[in-house]
Structure formats: structure tokens, C-alpha cells
Amino acid sequence: MAADTAKSMRVSDKVMIEMSGVHKWFGDFHVLKNIDLTIKEGERIVIAGPSGSGKSTLIRCINHLETHDAGKIVIDGIELTEDLKRIDEVRREVGMVFQQFNLFPHMTVLENCTLAPLWVRKMPEAEARDLAMKLLERVRIPEQADKYPGQLSGGQQQRVAIARALCMNPKIMLFDEPTSALDPEMIKEVLDVMVELAREGMTMLCVTHEMGFAREVANRVVFMDEGEIIEQAAPDEFFSAPKNERTKSFLAQILAH
Amino acid sequence: MSAIDMMGPPQRSGSVLGWLRRNLFSSIGNTVLTLVAAYLLWLTIPPLLNFAIFDAVWTGETREACLGEGKGACWPLVWANFGQFIYGRYPESEIWRVNIVFALGFIALVPMLIPSAPAKRFNVIFLLVVYPLIALVLLAGDRPGLPPVPTSEWGGLLVTLVVAVTGIVVSLPLGIVLALGRRSSMPAIRMLSIIFIEFWRGVPLVTVLFMASVMLPLFLPEGLSPDNLLRCLVGVALFSSAYMAEVVRGGLQAIPAGQYEAARAAGLSYWQTMGLVVLPQALRHVIPGIVNTFIGLFKDTTLVLIVGIFDVLGQVRAQLSDPTWTVPQGALTGYLFAGIVFWIFCFGMSQYSSFMERRLSAGRGR
Numbered sequence: 001m002a003a004d005t006a007k008s009m010r011v012s013d014k015v016m017i018e019m020s021g022v023h024k025w026f027g028d029f030h031v032l033k034n035i036d037l038t039i040k041e042g043e044r045i046v047i048a049g050p051s052g053s054g055k056s057t058l059i060r061c062i063n064h065l066e067t068h069d070a071g072k073i074v075i076d077g078i079e080l081t082e083d084l085k086r087i088d089e090v091r092r093e094v095g096m097v098f099q100q101f102n103l104f105p106h107m108t109v110l111e112n113c114t115l116a117p118l119w120v121r122k123m124p125e126a127e128a129r130d131l132a133m134k135l136l137e138r139v140r141i142p143e144q145a146d147k148y149p150g151q152l153s154g155g156q157q158q159r160v161a162i163a164r165a166l167c168m169n170p171k172i173m174l175f176d177e178p179t180s181a182l183d184p185e186m187i188k189e190v191l192d193v194m195v196e197l198a199r200e201g202m203t204m205l206c207v208t209h210e211m212g213f214a215r216e217v218a219n220r221v222v223f224m225d226e227g228e229i230i231e232q233a234a235p236d237e238f239f240s241a242p243k244n245e246r247t248k249s250f251l252a253q254i255l256a257h
Numbered sequence: 258m259s260a261i262d263m264m265g266p267p268q269r270s271g272s273v274l275g276w277l278r279r280n281l282f283s284s285i286g287n288t289v290l291t292l293v294a295a296y297l298l299w300l301t302i303p304p305l306l307n308f309a310i311f312d313a314v315w316t317g318e319t320r321e322a323c324l325g326e327g328k329g330a331c332w333p334l335v336w337a338n339f340g341q342f343i344y345g346r347y348p349e350s351e352i353w354r355v356n357i358v359f360a361l362g363f364i365a366l367v368p369m370l371i372p373s374a375p376a377k378r379f380n381v382i383f384l385l386v387v388y389p390l391i392a393l394v395l396l397a398g399d400r401p402g403l404p405p406v407p408t409s410e411w412g413g414l415l416v417t418l419v420v421a422v423t424g425i426v427v428s429l430p431l432g433i434v435l436a437l438g439r440r441s442s443m444p445a446i447r448m449l450s451i452i453f454i455e456f457w458r459g460v461p462l463v464t465v466l467f468m469a470s471v472m473l474p475l476f477l478p479e480g481l482s483p484d485n486l487l488r489c490l491v492g493v494a495l496f497s498s499a500y501m502a503e504v505v506r507g508g509l510q511a512i513p514a515g516q517y518e519a520a521r522a523a524g525l526s527y528w529q530t531m532g533l534v535v536l537p538q539a540l541r542h543v544i545p546g547i548v549n550t551f552i553g554l555f556k557d558t559t560l561v562l563i564v565g566i567f568d569v570l571g572q573v574r575a576q577l578s579d580p581t582w583t584v585p586q587g588a589l590t591g592y593l594f595a596g597i598v599f600w601i602f603c604f605g606m607s608q609y610s611s612f613m614e615r616r617l618s619a620g621r622g623r
Contacts, residue, residue, distance in 0.1 A: 065518055091524040102519035106538050115533065116523035168523060 011219060014041040015074075016172055016203050017062060022071035024057060031057050033227040035071070041171075044204045046214040046235075049224035050250060055207040058224070059174045062205065063094045076171055092120060095165030099177040101157040103149035103164070109136065110145040113164045121168065128167075135163040139193050155186030159193055166197075173197065175206040211254065215239065223247050308586075309593060323584040330590045334582045342572050342594070345412015351404065354395045355415055361388060362422075370609065372616060385426060392419075408486035412567040414598065416486070420493055420558040420568070421602075425551050427494035432501025433540075437531060439506055450502070457499035462560055465492040470564035489561050497554045504546040508539030541617050548610035552603045570595045 017039040024032040031054045039045055047055045060066040061073060064080055064087045073080040075090045103112050113132035117123040123131070136142045139159040141152075149157055158178055165173060175194065179187045191213050198204055198217040208214070214221050214235050221238040223231045223246075231244045239255075242248050281291040312329030314322055323331035335342070344355055365384050368374035396419070399405035411419070438450030457465075469492040470485055512535050520530040540547070562571040573591040576582065584590075 063522055065522060088524055088526065091522060094522075096519075096522040098515060098519060100513075100515050102513075102515035104516065104519070104534055104538075106541065116525060119529050119533065120524040164523070 010201065011043050012041040015039070016041045016043075016076055017205075018072075018074045019058075019061075020072050022061065022068045022073060024054075024061065024066065024068050024070075031227050032061070032068070035229060037222065037229065039203065039205065041203055042201050043220060044198045044202075044218045045206065045220050045222055046218040047205065047207045047222045047224060048209070048211075048214065048250070049230075053224045054227040055224050056176050059176055059205050059207055062172070062174060063091050063096055065096075092168060093170055094172045094174060095168055095170035096174045097158070097161050097165055097176065097178050099180050101149070101154070101161045101181070103157055103161055105149050108146050108148055109141070109152070109160050112149065112160060113167045116164070116168050132163070132167055135166045136160070138166070138196075139163045140189075153186060154182045155189045158182065158186075158190045162190075162193055162197070172203045172205070175204065175208065177207050177209070179208065179210060209254065211239070223250065225250070308589070320582050320584050323586065329586065330593060331582075331584050331586050332590065334576075334584065334587055334590055335594050337582065338572075338576050338579075341413060341576060342569060342598075343414045345415060345567055345572060346410045347406060347412065347415065348410065351398070351406055354398070354403070354406075358392045358395050359418075361391065362418075370612070389423075389426065408484050408566075411486065413572045414569050416561065416566055416571075417555075417558050417568040419486075420490060420561060421551075421555045423490045424493045424497045424554045424558070428497035428501045428550070428554070429547070431494070431498035433505050433536065435498060435502035436505035436509055439502065440509060454499045454502050457496050458503070462493070462496055462557055463563060465496050466560055466564050468492075485564065486566055489564060489566060493554070493558070493561075497550060500550050500553075501547070504543050504550055505539065507546065508541075508543035509535065511542050512539050544610055544614050544617075548606055552606055555603060555606070556599060569598055 015038055017037070019035050019037045022032055022035040023030070035058060037058075047058065049055050057066055061068050061080075062075065067082075068080075076093055078086055078090050078093075080086065080090060103109075104115070107115065110129065110132055113135065114125075114128040117128040117131060118125065133142055133145065136145055139162055141156055141159055141163075144152060144156060144160070149160065152160065162178075178194070179190055182190065187210070191210060194204070194206070194213065195217050204217075206213070206218075218235050220232055221235050222229055223238070223242075223244070225246050231238070231242065231247045233242075238247075239251065242251055282288045308329040310329075312327060313332055314328055314330070315332050317323065317333040318337075320331075320334075322333055340349075340352070344352055347355060365380060365388055368377075368380050369384070374380070394400060395403070396411070396415075397406065397408070435450050435454055438446045439454065441447050441450070466489055469488040473488060516534055516538070517530060520534040525533065558568055559570045561568055562574070567575055573595045577588055577591055
């Protein structure tokens with residue numbers, strides 16, 4: 001079943017993200033070491049690895065929340081440099097979902113969703129509202145539109161965050177541990193939304209410890225440790241026949257229980 | 258229904274005696290404190306009320322009405338000089354201009370207090386941009402049909418309000434800009450903001466006013482010396498901006514980095530991020546601090562007295578040397594009046610601040 005789903009999702013030949021020779025340091029700490037990663041349109045990538053291995057930093061480089069110190073990052077044909085105009089251009093195409101949701105607490109759910117379309121895309125208000133309601137329906141919480149984030153559960157907040165990112169009609173979605181801050185009973189409702197998104201052909205990069213999700217929707221699992229990409233493979237191969245010793249011991253740890 | 262479903266919350270005893278016992282006499286220590294406090298109140302409140310109300314002289318035309326044993330506050334003194342306390346030496350024939358400015362300000366303020374009032378945005382623009390211009394033209398004059406009134410003739414509550422309102426209106430936006438500047442990633446802007454803030458916070462307001470009024474004209478070429486009141490206004494506004502900047506910075510620091518990241522990741526620019534996401538939250542956090550600064554500023558306006566500008570307190574003091582109203586209780590009466598005036602304005606601001614806090618926190622779930 002899982003394999004069928006994965007196969008049914010098409011991957012085009014168009015390159016969406018290309019990282020080559022990317023290095024990054026936090027002070028003296030070499031957090032990303034010579035990262036080469038090419039992602040095509042429609043690919044669903046799960047990035048796994050022990051904490052502190054640079055997974056989050058890697059995806060935060062893609063929308064320039066972190067600057068890379070060396071190497072080249074090209075997003076949908078736009079190279080990321082210090083040029084602010086290009087950074088804004090890339091950010092319009094890349095949606096991001098954070099571990100801590102980061103909804104704006106002083107705005108209603110609807111206002112959270114319409115903010116960027118209104119101010120960045122300059123969309124008329126009625127159109128932005130319709131779009132937001134459509135996406136809130138898609139994440140199954142249209143009835144919460146007029147509430148404030150503080151009144152929602154963690155799972156609901158994270159689904160709003162996904163809808164908010166989708167409102168910009170992004171070509172790429174980044175997920176930075178989207179379920180790590182959730183209570184166990186809420187993880188599924190968020191993963192369900194993400195699975196649906198994957199089936200619709202969204203290019204996705206997801207840092208997560210949800211290996212079930214990886215098996216179901218990823219077409220590639222990237223394993224990182226100590227700032228390097230150690231191994232990447234299709235999920236079947238990654239889980240059943242890992243090649244590297246570090247991958248093996250990581251999988252032994254997380255799949256043990 | 259089962260017995261558990263039938264249970265209501267525990268009964269709170271409603272009797273006055275019960276309340277007294279719980280809150281005032283719950284232990285020996287509390288009982289002692291209650292008695293001491295009651296004694297202190299008994300020592301201070303009745304004499305104050307006697308002086309201000311029961312023994313006070315309320316009517317009379319001259320000082321003789323207030324003379325005599327056991328008489329309290331001499332309110333006729335205030336009535337007789339009321340015009341001076343409010344308008345200073347503003348020419349009597351032109352006082353209608355001041356009244357229009359007061360009335361306009363009051364009318365524009367009222368809708369701000371009513372959350373459901375329409376056209377908020379228009380009202381704010383009117384209050385912050387149009388109103389000051391109207392006030393300036395009307396008060397200073399020198400336009401067709403409006404003879405000029407030099408600021409040296411302004412005084413009383415008029416001056417207090419002009420200084421305080423200017424300080425408030427200028428210090429909030431300037432303070433926000435300075436606070437953002439101090440947190441900027443650009444070193445030059447950060448340095449300039451820090452130098453500005455630390456300079457103005459480091460000197461006493463009295464020094465600022467004195468420098469503005471006495472020293473500045475010595476450095477400026479002859480004939481280019483701006484108006485004395487204007488110089489003080491600039492001094493007060495810059496001084497309070499520095500304080501405001503630090504209050505706002507405190508609010509900015511309370512906003513988690515995730516808020517900036519979410520806004521930037523959505524493609525918002527720096528100014529959009531600040532204006533739409535960060536500042537609305539940060540300012541909400543520091544409403545008490547902002548209003549605290551406003552109240553402090555309002556009371557600090559009394560310091561303009563040292564450069565020869567007469568605010569309410571200055572007018573009251575000046576009046577004390579007027580021989581037609583020399584009565585033993587004159588000083589007490591005058592200061593009591595000035596105190597009441599300041600208290601009304603400051604208490605009003607503090608009430609408005611708690612009203613805003615309640616309104617902004619209502620319905621947000623946290």
C-alpha cells in the first residue's frame with residue numbers, strides 16, 4: 001500500500017533545488033559540511049538524523065533563514081546570494097512550517113492566512129479571504145477561522161500553519177520537525193494533511209522522526225550526521241538495507257521500540 | 258444525575274463580618290496591621306476633608322472672605338484666578354481660540370475611547386497630523402483675522418497640555434524608531450541610536466531645558482534663535498523619546514525569534530515584519546510602561562518653570578505673590594488645586610491604559 005502511494009506520485013525532471021558544496025559554520029562549529037543535494041519537482045524528501053546533525057540548518061538555508069558560508073544554492077532557477085530581492089523572490093516560492101508553529105498570536109486564524117497574500121502578493125482582500133477559507137477547509141478547520149491561535153490545540157495550530165504557508169501558493173514546502181512539539185494524539189491529524197499534500201504532487205522537504213511517514217510518502221530519505229549527508233536512498237532500501245554503519249546504528253536506535 | 262454531578266462549587270460566605278475576618282483579622286499580625294492602618298487613615302483623611310471641603314470657604318469676592326480662625330481652603334482664590342491658571346497671560350479677547358483647541362481635542366479623543374466608533378483610522382490621522390496643525394495656527398495666530406500671540410503670553414494648563422501632548426505625540430514614534438535602530442543589524446544605525454538614547458537618558462531634564470533656553474541662543478547667530486517654548490518642546494520631546502525607546506525595546510525583546518522567522522519566511526519585508534507582526538505584539542506587552550512614561554512626562558512639564566515658562570503649577574506659584582489674594586491658607590489651596598488638576602489627567606491616562614489592556618487581551622485565549 002505504502003509503496004503503491006509512493007509510486008503513484010510523479011516526479012518530473014525539472015530541478016527545483018540544487019545545493020552544491022554548501023558549507024556553514026556557527027562560530028567555530030562546522031554545522032554543514034560540503035552538502036550536495038539535488039531535488040526535482042514533485043519529490044518528497046525526508047531528512048533524518050540524530051539531533052545536532054544539521055538537518056534543520058540545511059532546510060533553513062533553502063529559504064535563507066540561515067546564510068550559507070560557501071557553495072551554491074539554486075531554488076527554481078534563482079541563485080541565493082546576499083541580494084535581498086532574490087531572497088524575497090525565493091521566499092515567495094517556498095513555504096515553511098515550523099516545529100513551534102509560530103502563528104501570529106495577535107491575529108485570528110484567517111488573518112494569519114491572509115497576511116502574506118495581502119501584503120506580499122498584493123491580492124485583493126475578498127480574494128485572499130476566499131483562498132484562505134479554501135485552504136482552511138483543506139486542512140479541515142474552516143470553523144476555527146475567527147479564533148485566535150491561543151484558543152486552538154497544538155495539532156490545529158500546526159494545520160493552520162500549513163494552510164498559512166499554502167496560501168502563498170508555494171512551489172516547495174519545507175517542514176522543520178512539524179510534529180515534534182505535538183501531543184501524540186495530535187500527530188496523526190497533521191501527518192494526514194501532509195500525506196494529502198504529498199499526493200497532490202507538492203515538492204516537499206521534511207525534517208522528521210516519523211519513519212512511518214517516510215515510508216508512506218517519501219521517495220527519498222536523506223540521512224545526515226555531524227553536518228554531512230551520509231546516505232540517501234528510497235525508503236524501502238533505506239530501511240531494509242542501509243549501507244553505512246552510522247545509518248545502521250541510528251535506525252537500530254529509533255526503530256528499536 | 259449522580260451525586261457528583263449535583264456538586265456545585267464551594268459556597269463562599271457572603272457576609273460582611275466573614276469578609277472582614279478573612280481579609281483584615283485573619284491573624285494577630287494582620288489585626289495589628291489593620292489597626293495601625295486604620296489609625297493612620299483616621300489621622301490624615303478627616304483633616305484633609307475638613308480643610309478641602311467642610312471648613313473650606315466656597316464663595317466670596319475678596320480675600321477678606323477667607324480670613325478668620327478655623328477656615329479651610331480658600332476656593333474663591335482659585336475661582337478668581339481660574340482664567341490665569343488655565344490660560345496664563347493669553348489675551349482675554351483671544352481666549353476663544355484656546356477654547357476651540359481644547360474642545361476639538363476633547364471631541365477627537367472621545368471616539369478613541371469607544372471601541373465601536375467608526376472611522377478609527379481617519380480619527381487617528383486627524384489627531385496626530387491635522388489637529389496639531391490646527392492647534393498651532395489657532396494658538397500662535399499671525400494669520401489673517403488671528404492676531405499673533407507670542408508664546409511668552411501662554412501659560413497655565415494650556416502650556417502644560419501643549420508641552421505634554423507634543424512630548425507624547427513625538428516620543429512614541431521616535432521612540433519606536435530608536436528602539437528598532439538599537440536592535441538593528443547595521444552597526445552605524447545601532448551606534449547612532451545607542452549614543453542618542455544614552456545621551457538623553459544621561460542628563461537631567463532640568464539641564465536639558467536650561468541648555469535649550471539659556472545656552473543654545475549663545476551658540477546660534479543673532480536673529481536665528483527659535484522661540485523659547487519651541488526650544489523647550491524639542492528638548493522635552495527628545496528627552497522622552499529616549500525613555501520611550503527603552504520601554505519599546507523591552508517589548509521587542511519579549512517577541513520570540515520564531516515570529517520574525519515566520520514573517521520573513523512568508524516573504525514579508527523588514528518593515529512589514531516589524532509593522533504587522535512584531536510591533537503590534539511588542540507594544541501590547543509594554544502598554545503599562547508606555548503610559549508610565551507618558552504620566553512621568555506629563556508631570557515633568559512642571560520643570561519648564563525654571564526657564565521662565567509658566568505651566569499650571571508655575572501660574573499657581575506666581576499667583577501666591579499677588580497681594581490682593583494674600584491669605585494664610587493661600588499656598589495650600591493653590592497647591593491642592595494644582596495637585597487635583599494633575600491627578601485628574603494622570604488618573605485618566607492610567608485608566609485608559611488599563612482599559613486598553615483589557616480590551617486587547619479579551620478573546621485571545623491567552
